[in-house]
Amino acid sequence: MPSEVTAAFMRALQEAETSNDPSPLVALYAEDSSTENLSVGPLHGLEGARDFWRRYLDVFQDIRSEFFHQSDDERTGTMEWVARGHLKSGKPIEYKGISVIEVEGGKVKKFRTYYDSAAFVHEAPASGT
Numbered sequence: 001m002p003s004e005v006t007a008a009f010m011r012a013l014q015e016a017e018t019s020n021d022p023s024p025l026v027a028l029y030a031e032d033s034s035t036e037n038l039s040v041g042p043l044h045g046l047e048g049a050r051d052f053w054r055r056y057l058d059v060f061q062d063i064r065s066e067f068f069h070q071s072d073d074e075r076t077g078t079m080e081w082v083a084r085g086h087l088k089s090g091k092p093i094e095y096k097g098i099s100v101i102e103v104e105g106g107k108v109k110k111f112r113t114y115y116d117s118a119a120f121v122h123e124a125p126a127s128g129t
Helices: 002-019 045-058
Strands: 029-037 060-072 076-087 092-104 107-115
Touching: 002 045, 002 060, 002 076, 002 092, 002 107, 029 045, 045 060, 045 107
Parallel strands: 029 107
Antiparallel strands: 060 076, 076 092, 092 107
């Protein structure tokens, strides 16, 4: 079962990125779910998932995740990806990461993602002496 949910999750993320609407992702979540990354969360329930994905989408002018590896077992799906696009400032961005979903009853019970946050660090201008 998780392989179906994992595939649906990848499709829903790309749809959300294209439409700038988190609804396709939120529809995959269980009511008692949790969603987090290293800087946000855990956020709970459907509203937590909606808040998490809205925050994600609001960082970018445009973004597109491409999945290059996926693996599943009876309850867990992992997805390795690279995301490319532009930050709200217009700065191009490309970063890699991995996302993990735990599935229960055909729904996402828990979502965690880990990514290369260095891509988001702004370089400070060099100071003169």
